[in-house]
Amino acid sequence: xxxxxxxxxxxxxxxxxxxxxxxxxxxxxxxxxxxxxxxxxxxxxxxxxxxxxxxxxxxxxxxxxxxxxxxxxxxxxxxxxxxxxxxxxxxxxxxxxxxxxxxxxxxxxxxxxxxxxxxxxxxxxxxxxxxxxxxxxxxxxxxxxxxxxxxxxxxxxxxxxxxxxxxxxxxxxxxxxxxxxxxxxxxxxxxxxxxxxxxxxxxxxxxxxxxxxxxxxxxxxxxxxxxxxxxxxxxxxxxxxxxxxxxxxxxxxxxxxxxxxxxxxxxxxxxxxxxxxxxxxxxxxxxxxxxxxxxxxxxxxxxxxxxxxxxxxxxxxxxxxxxxxxxxxxxxxxxxxxxxxxxxxxxxxxxxxxxxxxxxxxxxxxxxxxxxxxxxxxxxxxxxxxxxxxxxxxxxxxxxxxxxxxxxxxxxxxxxxxxxxxxxxxxxxxxxx
DNA sequence: TCTGGGGTCCTAGGACCC
DNA sequence: TCTGGGGTCCTAGGACCC
Numbered sequence: 001x002x003x004x005x006x007x008x009x010x011x012x013x014x015x016x017x018x019x020x021x022x023x024x025x026x027x028x029x030x031x032x033x034x035x036x037x038x039x040x041x042x043x044x045x046x047x048x049x050x051x052x053x054x055x056x057x058x059x060x061x062x063x064x065x066x067x068x069x070x071x072x073x074x075x076x077x078x079x080x081x082x083x084x085x086x087x088x089x090x091x092x093x094x095x096x097x098x099x100x101x102x103x104x105x106x107x108x109x110x111x112x113x114x115x116x117x118x119x120x121x122x123x124x125x126x127x128x129x130x131x132x133x134x135x136x137x138x139x140x141x142x143x144x145x146x147x148x149x150x151x152x153x154x155x156x157x158x159x160x161x162x163x164x165x166x167x168x169x170x171x172x173x174x175x176x177x178x179x180x181x182x183x184x185x186x187x188x189x190x191x192x193x194x195x196x197x198x199x200x201x202x203x204x205x206x207x208x209x210x211x212x213x214x215x216x217x218x219x220x221x222x223x224x225x226x227x228x229x230x231x232x233x234x235x236x237x238x239x240x241x242x243x244x245x246x247x248x249x250x251x252x253x254x255x256x257x258x259x260x261x262x263x264x265x266x267x268x269x270x271x272x273x274x275x276x277x278x279x280x281x282x283x284x285x286x287x288x289x290x291x292x293x294x295x296x297x298x299x300x301x302x303x304x305x306x307x308x309x310x311x312x313x314x315x316x317x318x319x320x321x322x323x324x325x326x327x328x329x330x331x332x333x334x335x336x337x338x339x340x341x342x343x344x345x346x347x348x349x350x351x352x353x354x355x356x357x358x359x360x361x362x363x364x365x366x367x368x369x370x371x372x373x374x375x376x377x378x379x380x381x382x383x384x385x386x387x388x389x390x391x392x393x394x395x396x397x398x399x400x401x402x403x404x405x406x407x408x409x410x411x412x413x414x415x416x417x418x419x420x421x422x423x424x425x426x427x428x429x430x431x432x433x
Numbered sequence: 434t435c436t437g438g439g440g441t442c443c444t445a446g447g448a449c450c451c
Numbered sequence: 452t453c454t455g456g457g458g459t460c461c462t463a464g465g466a467c468c469c
Contacts, residue, residue, distance in 0.1 A: 022469095043437035050437065050469095066436040084437085111440090111469045196467050227443065229467080257438055304436060350438085 012241035015117040016149045016157040017100060017134065019093075020165075022113035023051035026089045027082055029143040030422045030430060038079040042067060044413045045259050046083055083415035091423045096142050103134055108245040116154055118245040131171035147171065151180070154243045155236035158193040159183050159211060184212035184237065194233045199226060211237060250358055251288060256280045257350030261414045263302070264346045270299050271333055272406035277351045278332040279402055282325035283392075285353070286385060289360075291321035292353035295328065297335035302347040314338030321357055324381045325388070329404055349411075396425060 019025055023041040028034045038055035042048065048066045049056075059077055061070050073079060093112045101107050106118040124130045131148045138146050148171035149161025156174055163183050164172035174180050190200040192211045206225070208214050214222075215237035223231035232242040256277040264270055274297060285292060295318075300311040314335030322328065332351050388400050420428035 045437080046435085048436055064436080068435045071435085086438095114469075194467065198466060227466095229443070251440085253440070255439060259437070302436085348437090 011120050012152050012244075013118075013120045014151065014154050014157040014241075014245075015119050015131070015134075016154070016161045017115050017117060017138075018147050018149075018161055019096065019113035020145045020147055021051055021053050022093075022144070023084065023089050024053045024056075025144045026092045027085070027419055029092065030088075031419065034080055038077055040079060040081045041084055042081060042417075043084060044415070045261060046081075046414050046416055047259070050084060081417055083418040085419050085421060087421040087424050088419065091421075092142055092144065096138055096144060096146075099138055099141055100134070102137075103130075106245050109248075116157065116245055119150070127173050128171070131173070135170045145170075150174070152239050153236040153241045155193050155233060156180065156239065159187055162187065162191065180239070181212065184215050185210055187211035189214065192233070192237075194229060199230075250290060251356055253352065253354045253356060254281060254284050254290075254292075255350055255352040256284075257348060257352075258411070258413055259348035260346065260411045262410065264410060265342075265344070267336075267340050267342070269406075269410045270340065270346055270349050271336060272404065272409045273349050273411035274299075274332050274336050274351060275329050275402060275404040275406070276409070276411070277349070278328040279325055279405060281351055281353055282323055282328050282385065283389060285323035285356070286389060289358060290356045291323045291359050292328075292356050293318055293321040294354060295331050295335055296352045296354070297332050297339050297349070298352075299336065299339050299346050299349040301344050305345070305347075310341065310344045312339035312341055314340075323359065323385075325385060325402065326381070329402060333404070396427075 024034070024039045027039065027041065034053075036055065037053070038059055038061075039053040040049045040056050040061065041051040043050045046067060048064050049061055049070070050064070052061055052063065056079060059070075059073055059079070061073070061079075067081070070079075074081065089112060097107065097109050097115060100115055100117060104117050104119060104122055108116040108118070110116055119130075127150055131150065134148060135146055138144060147161055147164045147169075149157045149159070149164055150171065150173040151157040151160045152175070160172045160174040160183065163174070163186075164170065174183055187210060189195055189203060189209055189211065192214065195203070195214075202225075203214065208217070214234060217234055219231045219234045219238075222234040226233070235242050258273065258277070260273065264273075278295075281292075295316050297314045297316075298311060301307075301309050303309050314337065316331040316335040318327065318331060335351075336349075392399050420430075422428060422430050
């Protein structure tokens with residue numbers, strides 16, 4: 001068996017652009033008093049640290065550290081803790097990506113704060129000036145400092161980016177073999193893109209401790225030990241590009257998951273949360289012009305409570321793939337009845353839509369679904385959803401909501417320190433006095 | 434008291450087919 | 452005596468990412 005795993009193109013060149021401490025930087029754009037101070041952005045429910053300023057990293061606060069493990073440092077070091085504000089981060093991210101698209105149309109948005117620019121075919125006279133120009137433009141228009149790593153493969157660009165951060169530079173280009181070897185030798189195995197918690201100990205046992213150690217292995221050896229992705233990874237470290245920029249593709253799955261502000265025991269309380277999640281899901285599906293044929297629903301207890309965790313799962317398949325909120329809620333609540341078991345203290349619940357397909361794609365109806373005249377087939381449902389989406393967009397989320405999500409729900413997340421959504425809400429826009 | 438949320442890709446194994 | 456072999460498709464679970 002043999003097949004190609006990479007497009008061998010020695011001319012490849014990628015720039016990885018990465019927003020520095022992105023969520024913290026977003027907060028600082030509108031609140032300069034946070035500059036030069038240790039700042040932490042917390043996960044939903046103010047649970048743990050999901051972004052840290054350099055000052056906070058210097059205090060030894062780890063990524064993902066629960067708030068209670070560093071709460072004793074907050075007062076003495078005047079750490080500013082903020083609840084996460086994804087509406088703000090998402091909007092600034094979109095603006096940043098638009099700016100990057102002015103430099104080249106070939107932008108692969110990898111995450112909320114990262115993008116790969118394929119600059120192979122770009123005529124650039126000097127990469128240092130080019131990088132500086134990107135940095136200056138993003139800083140000027142968005143206010144976010146970024147770091148740029150340039151190399152012949154995405155994996156090497158990641159390492160170049162990391163090297164730049166370590167050296168406190170705005171950009172690093174790795175092109176000569178000497179530069180690459182030196183960077184690989186000073187990169188710990190666990191910091192390599194694609195090497196995670198499970199592979200690190202496995203490879204260390206085999207005598208591989210740095211990115212360099214891995215880069216001198218035979219790709220076929222890596223294939224045996226780590227599978228296809230291992231083979232690609234070794235080739236990428238050797239400068240052979242295996243991950244080209246992707247066209248923007250439709251999402252394959254969407255999930256909406258939240259942990260509750262308090263533990264919940266009653267079916268009805270959890271049903272309200274699931275109903276709200278289904279509403280969010282419907283909004284996302286419609287915005288992306290997708291429909292889902294199935295839904296899975298889960299409700300689970302805490303992993304840290306001491307007793308054996310319970311994770312209930314329920315699944316529902318729809319006769320016809322849908323993005324109608326009412327149908328999604330009805331289906332999700334049906335699935336929740338399979339998942340829910342009384343007697344537990346639930347900590348979170350979520351829904352997951354898999355195998356998404358584009359709206360309007362022909363799909364065989366169930367043999368048993370009768371051709372009946374419903375509000376969905378007559379288009380009334382679509383109009384209703386459009387009207388609700390429009391009102392909520394204009395006047396704020398949940399201006400109109402489904403009663404099944406609860407008038408005064410108990411599942412609400414805690415967000416004690418959320419900043420205003422400066423760029424997406426009229427009533428939260430910054431005011432100059 | 435207090436431990437996030439949302440994704441993708443790959444693989445192994447089972448079911449099924451001829 | 453001797454009990455195939457090759458293929459596809461689907462799914463669950465694992466591993467990774469930010």
